[in-house]
Amino acid sequence: MKALRTRAGLSVRFDPRALAVVGLLCAAVLAASVVLIGTGDFEIPAADVIRTLLGSGAPAHQFIVNDLRLPRVLVGLLVGAALGLSGAIFQTISRNPLGSPDIIGFGQGSAVGALTVIVLFQGGAAAVAFGAIVGGVLTGAVIYALAWRQGVHGYRLVLVGIGAAAVLTAVNGYLLTKAQLVDAARAMVWLTGSLDGRDWAHVWPLLALCAVLVPLVLSRARALRMLEMGDDVAYALGVPVERTRLVLMTAAVLLAASATAAAGPVSFVALTAPQLARRLTRSPGPGLLPAALMGGLLLITADLAAQRLFGTDTLPVGVLTGLLGGVYLLWLLVTERKAGRI
């Protein structure tokens, strides 16, 4: 740990390694974004992409880059960052690497909301997004209420969440069987999670929500770090434990729900990003910023791979994150079992 101080008595404490990781992740995100923007039916060299982004590209490039591909990449980055952040918060609050929103029911809750709109009301894209947010938030409230008993505790949150996830998955299955063929096809596409056809109309609401929630969450980062040591220690250090937890959980539920509303339930990013970031920074405690950057990087890299690796058949990004995340989950379960934590 190093400290930076000014004469006015302000001081900031940081871990040089974590700072380096944040820098590297930023660079990787930028590089992956440029490559992803250049990728597609009409390939554009990286130099041209950068020139166009800076405002001096060829007119043909401008349309493809600024109107078609940039918003898609931005949605991917925001969704990934929101999921990474949400995962870091939930994993810290539940003190369990499995306590992430896609495992403990929030993704499934959003899916119930979205499928209800698709199947029962044949609603448009905006209505589906709204349904996903309502579903996620309601699920959050129900899980919080069920897990609450003189405060919310880690294991109970994870167990209640896994139970809720199972029930909600069953509801989704039921909704699919009730659906018309056209609606069912639409629902299945939504359920895999995809960035196809995302434009500026998807970017703005997501950006606005992140602009409010991310600073709110980061301002509570130090209190969250105290919560890691147990409620009693956090209380003793002057953290209003239950209020802090409620604010952070609400923010994390909203982040996960709006990410799901924008791109569908892209699985496993929330589970893996915080853990990967933590292994890179090697710092104790949740690195919220590294987790968010890692989430963004994971999502657009997966999208890139989904477009590049399988020739002409481009896959929805959710298929690839599901595949990678599933492998990671298996590895996690094995190591956690060896360590005797589950």
Add this chain to the structure above:
Amino acid sequence: MKTPQKQERTAVNGQNRLIADEVTLGYDQRIIAERLSVEIPDNSFTVIVGPNACGKSTLLRALSRMLKPSHGRVLLDGQTIHSIPAKKVARTLGLLPQTSIAPDGITVGDLVARGRYPHQGLLRQWSPDDERVVDESMAATGVAELADRYVDELSGGQRQRVWIAMALAQQTPLLLLDEPTTFLDIQHQIDVLDLCAELHEEQGRTLVAVLHDLNHAARYATHLIALRDGEVVAQGPPSEIVTAELVERVFGLPCQVIDDPETGTPLVVPAARRARVAAARVD
């Protein structure tokens, strides 16, 4: 054992910084203590003793504002503790809880540094003061040379010293300790209690500890509070209140109280099994 009149006078006179005033404590529907009043004398090393489930840890939780009384109030410097902002309380009153979790892969230095939290803000995260206090706290608890070691690698005794160092770094004039010696072997128990006595004598802090071992309590406390069924049975300096009669009343254990050959404080020697069985027959 002093007379009840003396207890009345020392109960609540509002002179001290930390007071429980007629508090009723419990969890859900179960009441542990009713209208309990306790005053912690300033600059004392107060130890709370009593049999299991007598409410001693519950009382400590109430004094550290982790449990809100359903009746009555806990006063810190004359103010109801629950109405004071959390961070402000944390600058006056520290607590070493029974359960604490060291985050994976944290070093001793970083853990102790977290004790500075109530003194910090978003833009004042690490002042020269913070650094000095953390160094002093580690020196006072003898963990300075462990600063770069991982907390997971330490022995139980070392780890307890590290948590105490963290509580010290909080720089609170009042420090509450909930069974600080549990799970430690005998030399580490004495080690931790010596450390507490040192903090009390040399740094002038007011300490309140819950202890299981009556003899440790009698040796180290300057003020002893004996609880039974949520009521104060006796309180005062151990040499004045610890008698065979009190131990029998509080713990239901026939015993002799002799002078500790090392310190002259009361030493409780439980009666031999045969004597206890014989006494039970006579009853």
